Amino acid sequence: MSFHPKMAYDASFHKSGRTLTEAGEPFAYTPENTARFESIVVRYPADRRRSAVLPALYLVQYQQGHVTANAMRYVADLLGITAADVEDVVSYYTMFHTKPVGTFVINVCRTLPCALNGAERVTEEICGKLGIKPGETDPSGTFTVVEVECLGACDRAPVVMVNDAWHECLSPEDASKLLDDLRARGEAALSGCHHVVESRRL
Amino acid sequence: MCTKGIHVVFFVSSCFRGPVMIMEPLLTKYVREPNCFTLDFYLKHEGYEGLKKALALTPDQVVEMVKASGLRGRGGAGFPTGMKWQFVDKRSPNPRYIACNADESEPGTFKDHLLMERNPHLLIEGCAIACHAIGARVAYVYIRGEFFHVQRVLERAIDEAYRAGFLGRNVFGSGFDCDVYIHRGAGAYEAGEETALLESLEGKRAQPRNKPPFPAVIGLYNCPTAVNNVETLANVPLILRNGAEWFAALGPEKNGGPKLFCISGHVKRPGVYEASMTMTLRELIEGCAGGVREGRTLKAVIPGGSSVPMLMPDQLDAQASFDGVQKAGSLLGSAGLIVLDDTACMVWLAENLLHFYRHESCGKCTPCREGTDWLHKILRRIERGEGHMRDLDLLSSISGSIGGKTLCAFGDAAITPVLTTLKHFRHEYEAHIREGRCTLPASWRARHAAGAR
Numbered sequence: 255m256s257f258h259p260k261m262a263y264d265a266s267f268h269k270s271g272r273t274l275t276e277a278g279e280p281f282a283y284t285p286e287n288t289a290r291f292e293s294i295v296v297r298y299p300a301d302r303r304r305s306a307v308l309p310a311l312y313l314v315q316y317q318q319g320h321v322t323a324n325a326m327r328y329v330a331d332l333l334g335i336t337a338a339d340v341e342d343v344v345s346y347y348t349m350f351h352t353k354p355v356g357t358f359v360i361n362v363c364r365t366l367p368c369a370l371n372g373a374e375r376v377t378e379e380i381c382g383k384l385g386i387k388p389g390e391t392d393p394s395g396t397f398t399v400v401e402v403e404c405l406g407a408c409d410r411a412p413v414v415m416v417n418d419a420w421h422e423c424l425s426p427e428d429a430s431k432l433l434d435d436l437r438a439r440g441e442a443a444l445s446g447c448h449h450v451v452e453s454r455r456l
Numbered sequence: 457m458c459t460k461g462i463h464v465v466f467f468v469s470s471c472f473r474g475p476v477m478i479m480e481p482l483l484t485k486y487v488r489e490p491n492c493f494t495l496d497f498y499l500k501h502e503g504y505e506g507l508k509k510a511l512a513l514t515p516d517q518v519v520e521m522v523k524a525s526g527l528r529g530r531g532g533a534g535f536p537t538g539m540k541w542q543f544v545d546k547r548s549p550n551p552r553y554i555a556c557n558a559d560e561s562e563p564g565t566f567k568d569h570l571l572m573e574r575n576p577h578l579l580i581e582g583c584a585i586a587c588h589a590i591g592a593r594v595a596y597v598y599i600r601g602e603f604f605h606v607q608r609v610l611e612r613a614i615d616e617a618y619r620a621g622f623l624g625r626n627v628f629g630s631g632f633d634c635d636v637y638i639h640r641g642a643g644a645y646e647a648g649e650e651t652a653l654l655e656s657l658e659g660k661r662a663q664p665r666n667k668p669p670f671p672a673v674i675g676l677y678n679c680p681t682a683v684n685n686v687e688t689l690a691n692v693p694l695i696l697r698n699g700a701e702w703f704a705a706l707g708p709e710k711n712g713g714p715k716l717f718c719i720s721g722h723v724k725r726p727g728v729y730e731a732s733m734t735m736t737l738r739e740l741i742e743g744c745a746g747g748v749r750e751g752r753t754l755k756a757v758i759p760g761g762s763s764v765p766m767l768m769p770d771q772l773d774a775q776a777s778f779d780g781v782q783k784a785g786s787l788l789g790s791a792g793l794i795v796l797d798d799t800a801c802m803v804w805l806a807e808n809l810l811h812f813y814r815h816e817s818c819g820k821c822t823p824c825r826e827g828t829d830w831l832h833k834i835l836r837r838i839e840r841g842e843g844h845m846r847d848l849d850l851l852s853s854i855s856g857s858i859g860g861k862t863l864c865a866f867g868d869a870a871i872t873p874v875l876t877t878l879k880h881f882r883h884e885y886e887a888h889i890r891e892g893r894c895t896l897p898a899s900w901r902a903r904h905a906a907g908a909r
Contacts, residue, residue, distance in 0.1 A: 297637040302677055304659035308642050333659070346661040346818075347642035349601045361602075365563045365812050366762055366805065367720040367794055403645065403812050404563040405602050408720035408792070409727045418604040447573065447605050 275341070275352045278322025287313045291332065303333045307343050311350055320351040348402065356391045356398040358436055361415040364401045367408035375426035376412050377401055383430040396437065410448050419444045479706065481730040482714045483690055487574035493609055495616040498577040504622050506693030510585045511630040518589040522692060524700035526712035530567075531557055531648070531685030532761065532789045534778040537692075541682055543672035544590045550679040554586045554595035555671075557653055558686045561600055561645040562761035563812060564792030567716035568686035570728045572599070573606045575690070576613035580636055582689030584623060585696060587634045590682050594635045597686075598653050601642040610638060645816035649864045650683040651675075652818065663820040664864035687716055707733040711777035715791060719745040722752065722797040733777035737767065737784075740776055741795055752797035756880065760789025762809050763869030765876040799900040802881040803888050806873045807835040813870035824867040827858040831874055838885060841892035848885055851878060 283291060291306070291313055298305040310332060314325045326340040333340075344350045351359070362368075362377045377388060380399055384392040391398040407413045410422035416436065421444040424432060435443035486492040486501060495503070510518050523538025544552060556579070560568040572579055583595040599607050614636055617623045625633050639657055646652045647662035654676045656662035675681025691713050695703045704712035711733040717740055720726045724746030731740065737759060741747060748754050756766045759776075764787040767774070774784035781788040796805070810832040819825045831854055837843050855871035862868075878885065887895040894901060 297635075297639075299677060302658065305639075305657060307659040308640060308656070311642070312640065335659075339660075342661060343659065347601075347644055349643035364808075366808050367564050369808050370721050370794075370796070370800065402602075402643070403815055404561055406560050406566050406569050406600065408564050408566055408718065408794075411720065411726075415602055420605065 275321070275323045275326070275344075278318075278324045281314070281318070281322060281325040281328045283313060283328075284317060287317055295333075304335050304339070307333055307335070307340060308347070311340070311344060315350060320354050322352075354391075354395075356394075356396050358396060358416050359398045359400060361400045361402040361405070362388075363403070363405040363411070363413045363415075365404035367404075368411040368413055371411040372426050373412040376414070376424055376429045379426050379429035380433060383433055397433065407447070416441065416444055420447050421445045422448050479714065479730075479732045482694055482706075483571060483575065483578065483687070483716060484728065484730045487570060492574055493576055493613060495577060495613065495620060498575075502697055503577055504581055504693075506696035507581050507584050507588075507622065508628055509696045510588050511628050511632055515589050515591055518585065518696070521700045522589070522695055525695045525703040526700075526707075526710055527688065527691055527695060527703065528711065528778055529685055530687035530691070530715070530790070532562065532763075532787075534788065537684065537688050540672065540684070541586070541590050543670070544682050545673045545680040546591065548673075548680050550677075551594070552590050552592040553676045553679055553681040554583055554590065554592050555650075555653060555657060555676055555681055555683045556583055556595060556597040556686060556689055557648060557650065557683055558597050558599040558603070559641050559644075559648040559653060560603075560686070560790075561648050561816075562763065562790045562792055563809070564718060564720050564758065564761050564794040565790040566718050566720075567728050567791070569603060569606060571686055571690050571716070572603070573609050576610045577617065578690045578693060579610070579686055580613060580617050580623065582692040583636050584627065584634045585692050586682065586684060586689055588632055590680075592682075593633050594637065596657055596676070597636060597638045598647065598657060599638055599640055600647070601640050604640075607638055607640060614638070644818070645812075646818040646864075646866060649866065652864065653683060654681065661818065663818045664866075666863055708775060708777050708780070711779060715776070717744075717776065718790075718792040719795065720792065721795040722748050722800070723795045724749060731776070733775065733780070735776045736773050737776050737781070737793070738772040741772065741793065745793075745795070748795060748797040752799065755796045755798045755800055756802075757796065758794040759791075760787045761792040762794065762812065763865075763872055764789045765872055766880060768880060799896065801894050801896050801901065802877040802884045803835065803839050804894065804901075806877045807832065807839045809873040810835050810870070813866070813873075817866065817870065821862040821867065823858045823861045824870060827854050827867075828870050830854055831858075831871070835874070838888050839894070841888060841894075843885075843889040845886070845889055847889070848878065848882070 294309045295303055295306045310329045314321050321344050327337045330337040330340045364373050384397055386392050388399050388401045405413045405415055407422055412424050414421045414424050419441045491497050519538055519541045527537045528534040529537055558568055587595050623634050623636055627634055641647050644662040647656045649664050650671055651665035652662040657676055671681040671683050706713050714730050715733050717729045729744045754769045758766050759781050767786050771784045774780045778788045814828040814832040817824050817828045834847050834851055851874050855874050858867045858871050
């Protein structure tokens with residue numbers, strides 16, 4: 255029963271809304287990723303292998319697109335920690351996906367400096383064109399749209415990060431064109447970081 | 457593409473008003489040159505001279521020199537760097553570490569982004585000198601996960617430095633060993649807090665630790681650690697090359713050296729500007745960044761990243777130094793100036809920033825975890841036009857229950873946008889509640905239409 259006049263704090267209120275991560279296929283690194291992992295883990299003291307959990311999870315994500323429960327167990331075994339330790343980390347950091355995502359994950363910065371320059375309209379345009387809401391993947395599995403917090407290029411707002419590449423000064427008017435461009439040319443459609451672009455201009 | 461994209465590194469040749477120290481950029485002098493990020497280019501411009509000089513000195517002499525230079529931490533708190541290094545526990549039997557904070561996530565801040573991408577060797581040299589100063593062997597550069605393009609530039613630069621013998625074993629034949637490793641974060645604002653950064657480096661959630669003990673005594677892997685911002689470490693080679701007096705003379709008293717200012721928001725030329733801290737905020741905004749857009753008037757400025765109180769247009773003659781901005785009633789923080797013109801709705805602004813803080817709260821301390829969510833809910837309600845007058849007192853009351861009651865400064869940062877907008881723009885909140893909508897002209901808000909949610 256509820257002691258609050260307007261809110262029902264019944265049993266369902268306290269149930270976590272979090273769904274369990276899917277187990278996925280049995281997971282193992284490819285030989286290249288094993289070699290990469292070995293080269294990373296030596297950067298940390300021998301008794302501190304746990305430090306390599308973030309790089310180890312990045313390797314998982316680059317290998318299969320998202321982080322499954324089986325992959326977490328695999329990483330846990332590699333580092334000598336528990337699977338719960340790994341899930342603790344995965345569930346905290348926003349850059350790990352625990353569900354399958356589209357080929358292009360479009361991260362639109364929504365924080366103040368970008369928002370002052372129309373970031374909300376950019377999200378609106380992109381989501382409108384794809385017919386999805388932020389956080390969802392379009393039916394073709396090509397695009398996932400995510401609203402993220404400050405990306406750190408506020409002078410070139412609004413900024414969009416597509417997978418690991420950047421697109422800067424994206425006006426709402428050009429947002430839907432960018433989607434077509436991405437479909438046609440892949441990441442070559444992105445402007446990249448303007449610091450680099452400028453030096454090319456000079 | 458658009459003119460906004462071009463960041464301008466300037467010489468203060470046409471200053472807006474008053475006598476201004478004319479200063480040549482030091483940190484960002486060559487950022488527009490092609491290949492400025494390569495080792496060859498860096499070596500042609502005094503590269504690694506500072507490290508060579510540092511290795512000829514004892515660690516204590518280097519610390520004394522940095523202390524005398526008046527270099528203050530550029531990450532936000534402005535703590536004197538030399539002092540921080542001096543506090544590193546030298547008697548501990550454990551190894552010591554340098555952790556470079558490259559997790560630049562403060563809204564409105566993008567200076568380290570530019571520095572690392574265009575002048576990575578300066579940071580690497582700074583890391584090596586810092587290692588020598590505190591007797592560390594290893595420096596970890598904790599870079600935010602979103603800066604992957606920056607990370608690749610930095611990785612290549614580190615490889616070059618190893619091959620040339622500036623890192624690795626027996627640097628310059630001095631017997632000094634130094635390794636610099638990059639550690640990539642994965643999207644957590646809180647990792648920018650020094651103890652949370654160390655937790656993240658240890659492979660855990662980026663949540664802050666109780667202090668004291670401070671990292672200088674018990675830091676990474678329970679060893680003495682100095683955590684320094686990218687821009688701070690990038691200033692260290694300059695001090696070694698040119699001397700502490702030269703560095704201190706570049707700025708006002710206790711605010712030595714060049715400073716990178718990030719100007720964003722409603723200005724004509726947003727970008728990173730390098731200047732002496734003798735400048736005033738007005739000179740930076742109107743002289744360097746070109747002032748607000750055509751036909752608009754300045755409404756307010758957030759001078760140090762989203763976490764500091766706003767300054768009104770009449771307060772902008774304050775010196776853009778740590779002490780000057782503090783005297784004006786705000787903080788220089790990370791020197792991310794977010795400029796707002798009259799089209800900005802302050803309720804919307806507070807709602808936007810609280811969405812940020814609610815999302816980024818690490819969840820360790822209850823007041824911040826729960827409080828930011830409540831603040832955001834109430835602000836969204838007011839922004840939608842469903843607020844009540846009593847909500848304004850509720851906002852202040854919740855803020856009072858967060859501020860000063862959390863392990864790190866995040867709690868105080870999160871309530872600042874609410875308190876500062878309430879203080880200066882209470883009438884906008886009241887108008888929202890009275891009218892049931894935003895009272896700014898619809899066309900001004902067209903770019904903020906939030907129909908996507």
